[in-house]
Amino acid sequence: xxxxxxxxxxxxxxxxxxxxxxxxxxxxxxxxxxxxxxxxxxxxxxxxxxxxxxxxxxxxxxxxxxxxxxxxxxxxxxxxxxxxxxxxxxxxxxxxxxxxxxxxxxxxxxxxxxxxxxxxxxxxxxxxxxxxxxxxxxxxxxxxxxxxxxxxxxxxxxxxxxxxxxxxxxxxxxxxxxxxxxxxxxxxxxxxxxxxxxxxxxxxxxxxxxxxxxxxxxxxxxxxxxxxxxxxxxxxxxxxxxxxxxxxxxxxxx
Numbered sequence: 222x223x224x225x226x227x228x229x230x231x232x233x234x235x236x237x238x239x240x241x242x243x244x245x246x247x248x249x250x251x252x253x254x255x256x257x258x259x260x261x262x263x264x265x266x267x268x269x270x271x272x273x274x275x276x277x278x279x280x281x282x283x284x285x286x287x288x289x290x291x292x293x294x295x296x297x298x299x300x301x302x303x304x305x306x307x308x309x310x311x312x313x314x315x316x317x318x319x320x321x322x323x324x325x326x327x328x329x330x331x332x333x334x335x336x337x338x339x340x341x342x343x344x345x346x347x348x349x350x351x352x353x354x355x356x357x358x359x360x361x362x363x364x365x366x367x368x369x370x371x372x373x374x375x376x377x378x379x380x381x382x383x384x385x386x387x388x389x390x391x392x393x394x395x396x397x398x399x400x401x402x403x404x405x406x407x408x409x410x411x412x413x414x415x416x417x418x419x420x421x422x423x424x425x426x427x428x429x430x431x432x433x434x435x436x437x438x439x440x441x442x443x444x445x446x447x448x449x450x451x452x453x454x455x456x457x458x459x460x461x462x463x464x465x466x467x468x469x470x471x472x473x474x475x
Contacts, residue, residue: 297338297387300364304372304381305357308435314355315474325374328355328366331400331450331472336392340367342375343384349374350390356474359406361467399446399473400453404466406432406439413440420444420464446473 306322314320316334332338336353351371358366365385369378377383404420407413413429420427420442430441445456450470457468 293390295389297389298364299386301362301382302365302367302385303358303363304367306369316354322369325351325371326354326368327351328357329353330469333393337390339388339390341386342377345376347375359469400450401443401445401471401473402453402457403441403443403469403471404460406441408437410440413442416442
C-alpha cells in the first residue's frame with residue numbers, strides 16, 4: 222500500500238483571543254478618557270440671567286396709572302350716578318358747548334373733557350357710552366351726572382340714581398392740569414367771602430368761582446391749586462378732618 226503524505230502545516234505562533242483584544246481596547250479607551258478629563262477644566266453651571274424688567278430696560282418702572290390712562294376697558298371707578306335734563310338743557314356746559322340732554326354726554330369732576338367712558342348700570346347690566354363735557358355732580362356720594370338720553374339707555378330715569386361702573390374707552394392723554402378742592406357753593410356772595418376769609422388763615426390759595434346755574438349765580442369756594450389729583454385728595458382729607466367740610470376734588474379747566 223502506498224503511504225499518503227499528509228502536508229505538514231507550519232505551526233503559527235498563537236495570537237491573542239478576541240476576548241483579550243476587546244479587554245485591551247477597553248483599557249486603552251478608559252485611560253484615554255481619564256487623561257482627557259484630567260486636562261479639561263470643570264464646567265460651572267450658572268443660572269440663566271434674569272429677563273430685563275421695566276426698571277433695568279428703561280431706568281424706571283412703568284407707572285400703572287399712566288398705562289391705564291390710554292388702555293380701553295380700564296376700570297376707572299364705581300359709585301352712584303344721577304342724571305340731569307331740564308332746566309340745564311340748552312345752557313352752556315363747562316367745556317363751552319351747549320348741553321343737549323338728548324345726546325350721550327355726562328359730567329364728571331376730574332376726567333378731561335372729551336374722554337369717552339362706558340357706563341354700566343350694576344343693577345340691570347345695561348350699558349351706554351358717554352363723552353365728558355361738564356363738571357359735577359357736586360353731591361356727596363355721586364361720581365357722575367348723565368344726560369337724560371344716557372340715563373334712558375341704562376334704564377335709570379325713574380330711579381334717579383343708580384350704582385354704576387365707569388370704564389375708560391378713549392380720550393385725550395391725561396394733561397398735567399391743575400386740581401382744586403371745592404368746599405361749598407353759596408347763592409349769597411357774602412357767605413362765600415366769609416368762608417374764604419376763615420380758610421385763608423391756614424390755606425393758600427383760597428378763591429371764589431362764580432357759576433351761573435338755572436337757580437341763580439352760585440359762588441363756589443375752592444381751596445388750593447395742586448398739580449396732581451392725589452395731592453388734591455390729600456388736601457380734601459385734611460379739610461374734611463380739620464374743618465368739617467364735605468369736599469370735592471375738581472379739575473381746573475381754565
